[in-house]
Amino acid sequence: MDTNTQRLLHTFSALADLGQEIAAAGDFDEMLRTSFHLLLGSLAIRRGAVAEYEREPGSVRFVATRGLGESLSGPLALSTDHAQRLSSLGSSISLADAGKEAQRFLEDHKDAFASVEIDLVLPLVVREELIGLVLLGEKATGEKFTDEDLEVLSALSRHIGVGIRSHRLLDEIGHKADENLRLYEGLRAIYKETVRAFAAAIDIKDRYTQGHSVRVGKYSEIIAREMGWPDEEVEGITIAGYLHDIGKLIVDLSVLNSPGRFNAKEQKEMNRHPYAGYEILSPISHPYADIPLMARYHHERMDGNGYPDGLKGDQIPPGAKIVTLADSFDAMTTDRPYRKKLPLEDVLADFRVNTGTQFDPEVVCAFCRAFLKEIEGSKERRLLNLLNRNYSNMERLSPMLSQMLSEFDGGGDTRAASAAGN
Amino acid sequence: MSDTTGESSVQARSVGDAAIIYASDYLNKLSGERIERECKRQLESGHRTLIINFRDTEIVNSIGVSILVGVIDAAEKSTARLIFSDVNNHTAELFQMLGLTRHVSLVSSEDEALSLISEAQP
Missing domain, CATH: 3.30.450.40 (GAF domain)
Incomplete structure (x- = not known):
């Protein structure tokens, strides 16, 4: 070469x-x-x-x-x-x-x-x-x-x-990607603060339910986490809880603050709030999915007798089912103008009777599991801390929660099963 | 003969103040850097002559050449002598073409390298 x-x-x-x-x-x-x-x-x-x-x-x-x-x-x-x-x-x-x-x-x-x-x-x-x-x-x-x-x-x-x-x-x-991520995180933080401010504004308008929206957000978060939802979706359901009653902003103040049970006319006015909430939330680009739908459907029932659309069973988005239970739980565990808060045994009895007709059994089970885990000390006390100011000696509820779990569990999906194992 | 580096297949042995280092079959980055490290180690330990034996080496790529140039530099700085032995024809032509032979003695065998050293000694 x-x-x-x-x-x-x-x-x-x-x-x-x-x-x-x-x-x-x-x-x-x-x-x-x-x-x-x-x-x-x-x-x-x-x-x-x-x-x-x-x-x-x-x-x-x-x-x-x-x-x-x-x-x-x-x-x-x-x-x-x-x-x-x-x-x-x-x-x-x-x-x-x-x-x-x-x-x-x-x-x-x-x-x-x-x-x-x-x-x-x-x-x-x-x-x-x-x-x-x-x-x-x-x-x-x-x-x-x-x-x-x-x-x-x-x-x-x-x-x-x-x-x-x-x-x-x-x-x-x-x-650039890091910078965008930082901006995005910043926007999310602003969004969350704004949502909390909204929740406070909603609750201030209705003097009988102060702190209700924030508590519903927290109960929803606890249930969703127990059901094994990913962090991103848990954040979304928390926000949905905060905002579920935003439609009450258009409800007449005299109805909201009516001292007794609603009459038919007042109830009709009150029943406008889920759809009104949907209309308020729909134009906003939320960083989480289905926030407006969760506000719209939080008064739907499994048997189709809810409002505003009378959806049944699986037609109701899973998030709305969670907010429904959280909303009812807080309503029953706080004083209302027409009644005092209920004993927790009565609240659980109500859930038991209405599981399958009003509430989704999977959501009820997740709630019972989370409650039980907190009582047994295997989970951070969040539910108990929220209830502490109104209730004591919650350990007595363990048999009832276990009973409800044995009655309703087994119908959950794999996420629920996996969460239960945690 | 022993593996003096303890981390690779570079083999080396000492004969008087000369160190004989054995190159692998393909002198590329990985094997080249091992040889360079071994050569520098031998120079630091006081050897005045380095013999790199290429008996197993079939190919030397550009990185291998660059590394050998680095060894030449290191040897010159230590005023040590560098000898390449058992280089195949193709590689010898490459070294010749690239000018490495201006700085290195090319010999056909290890024995020839050792006698070259003894001839040079007073």
């Missing part, structure tokens, strides 16, 4: 290896070091460096060096003018220019290059943007670089430049 053919094969092999190296996913700095080895090895160049250009603060940072000692550890200043001139030379730089740039570089950074010589400086330019520099010392042959050498080096350098630029773009995309 003649020398030229062998040289060509060696170069091609370096180019192929370089392409593979740059395309492979992995550590960026390692990729650069390996690529630089390939470039040096293609012509057995004794020393050199790859430097990445950073527009701010206007410097080049060495990312791979070979045979240059330790004098090049820090970044070197590169003015905007210098960077522009280098980028205008483009990626098909002439041998003369590469030599001139090497001289300029040595003069500009005498201290850094006190003991080493560089013969060529090749700018890494991609889409007219200076990405970095390749600095090269002498060849092992001791001969001067030729035009043919320069073509090989330019081709290899272009690959390295593209690799650095791709990495930068990915980095930028990553930063």
Whole structure:
């Protein structure tokens, strides 16, 4: 094999290896070091460096060096003018220019290059943007670089430049994604605070049910978590609980604050609130699914005798079924103008009687399980803490809750079963 | 002969103040860096001659060349002598073409390398 053919094969092999190296996913700095080895090895160049250009603060940072000692550890200043001139030379730089740039570089950074010589400086330019520099010392042959050498080096350098630029773009995309995530989290926090403010506003309007919306949100959260809902959906149902009565904002104040049981006319006015709530919430882009539907259907019943749409069984969204139970539980465990809060035994008895007709058995079971776990101490006391101000000695409810579980459990889906096992 | 690095298949042995290091079948990044580390270790331990035996080496790629250039630099800085032995024809031509032979003695066998050293000694 003649020398030229062998040289060509060696170069091609370096180019192929370089392409593979740059395309492979992995550590960026390692990729650069390996690529630089390939470039040096293609012509057995004794020393050199790859430097990445950073527009701010206007410097080049060495990312791979070979045979240059330790004098090049820090970044070197590169003015905007210098960077522009280098980028205008483009990626098909002439041998003369590469030599001139090497001289300029040595003069500009005498201290850094006190003991080493560089013969060529090749700018890494991609889409007219200076990405970095390749600095090269002498060849092992001791001969001067030729035009043919320069073509090989330019081709290899272009690959390295593209690799650095791709990495930068990915980095930028990553930063943008992080920034968007932070903004999104911020918006979610604002949304949640706004929702809580709304809930407070709803409850202030109805003086008999103060704190009701927030408690319904919390009860809904406890039940959904017990049913094995993912965090995102649990957050959604909590919000739905906070907002389920938002439609009461359009209900006449005299009806809301009526001291006795509602008459037929008042009840009709009151029954408008689920649909009104749906209409208020629908135009809003909520970060969670089905919030308006949960407000609309929280007075539906399993037997179809609820309102506003008389939906039955599976026609009612699961979230609305949870809010329904949470809403009823809070209504029965707080004083109302027409009656005092009920004893917890009566509340559970009501659930027991109405499971399957008003309440979904799966939701009732999840509620009983969560309640029981808190009483037994195997779960954080959240339900109990919410009830504590009105009730005591809740341990006595354990047999009743267990009884209800044995009556109604078994119809749950896998999520419920899995949650029960926790 | 022993595996002196304890982390790879790089084998090396000492003969007087010379260290003989055995290159693997394919001198690429991984195996090249092991050889470079071993060479530097041998220089630091006071060996004045390094013999890299390429008897098992079929291919040396560009990274391998770059690493060998690094070994040349390290040897020159330590004023140590570097000898490549048992290099196949193809690789010898490559070393010749790339100028490595200006800095390294190429010999056909380990024995020849050792006699070269003894000839050079006063």
